[in-house]
Amino acid sequence: MEVLVAEHAGFCFGVTKAVDTVYEQIESGNTMNIYTYGPIIHNETVVSDLEKKGVRVIENADDLQKLIAEKEKNSEGGDLQGTIVIRSHGVTKEVQKLIEETGLEIIDATCPFVKRIHKVVAEESSIGKSIIVVGSANHPEVEGIVSYVTGPVYVIDSPEKAREFNESRELEYTVVAQTTFNRKKFQETVEIFKNIGYNINIVNTICNATDERQTEAEDIASKADVMIVIGGAHSSNSRKLYEICKEKCAETYFIQTLEDLHLNLTGNVKLVGITAGASTPKNIIEEVQNYVRTNF
Secondary structure, eight states, X not given: OEEEEOSSOSOOHHHHHHHHXXXXXXXXXXXXXXXXXXXXXXXXXXXXXXXXXXXEEEOSHHHHHHHHHHHHHOTTOOOOOEEEEXXXXXXXXXXXXXXXHXXXXXXXXXXXXXXXXXXXXXXXXXXXXXXXXXXXXXXXXXXXXXXXXXXXXXXXXXXXXXXXXXXXSSSEEEEEEOTTSOHHHHHHHHHHHHHHTOEEEEOOOOOHHHHHHHHHHHHHHHHOSEEEEEOOTTOHHHHHHHHHHHHHOSSEEEESSGGGOOOOOOTTOOEEEEEEOTTOOHHHHHHHHHHHHHHO
C-alpha cells in the first residue's frame, strides 16, 4: 500500500510567522504578560502548549475593555505591562483601536495577504464602489475585512447566495475573497454575478498557498482509495480541504490528531492520501503518516 503525503500541507507562511512570533516572545525571556488576540491559530494542540508557557488568549472586545478598565484603575495612570500579538487573521478597525488603548506593546502578525485585502476594500470603497466579500461572515478574517469598508458591503458564502443576491445593478461592485475560500466555489460565484448582469471588478485574493494546497489535495484525492485531512475543528481552510477531498474520494477522514484516526483498511486499498490545513503542525502530520505506514 502506498502512502502519499501532500507537499503543500501544514503551516502556511502567515501562520508560521504568527506562531513563531509568539514563541520568540517566550524564548526571549520576556517576563511581562504575553497575550494573543484570539487563539493564535485554529489548532488546539498549539494553543494548549502556548497556554502552558504562560500565553493568555484575549477572546473578544469585552476582554480588551476589561484590560482598559484595569489600566484606568491604576493609581499611577501607567500603561499595562506586556505584549499582545495580533494573529494572522487580522482584526477589525474597532478592535485595533481598543488594543491600542490598552497600552500594551503591539506585535502585528497579520498575514500580508490579508493586509492586502484591507487595502483593496478601503481604496475601492473610498471611490464609491460597493464591496462583495466571498467568504464566511462570522470568520475573524472576514470580520476584519468588512470593517475596512466605508460604504455598502455584502458577504456571500456560496454560489447559492450569489443567485439570491438582489441589489442595484446600476452600482459598481468590487469582489474579493477570504484568503482560504474554496477557489472553485469562488470562480463559480463570480460567474453567477457576471451572468446575472452585475458590474463587477474581480480581485482574486485567495492566497497562493491556499490555491496550491487545494489543487494538490484534489489531485491526490482523485487517485486515493482513502484520504486523510488533518486540521483544527474550527479551521476554515481545513474544512474546505475536507469538502474538496470528499468530492473526489468517498472514504475521506477529517481528524485533528492521530487519536481521532480510526481506520479499518482492507486489502483493496492501494493508495492512502494525506493532506493538512494551514494550522496543522508538522509533527502531527508526521505522526499520522508514520502510523499509517507502520500499521497497514
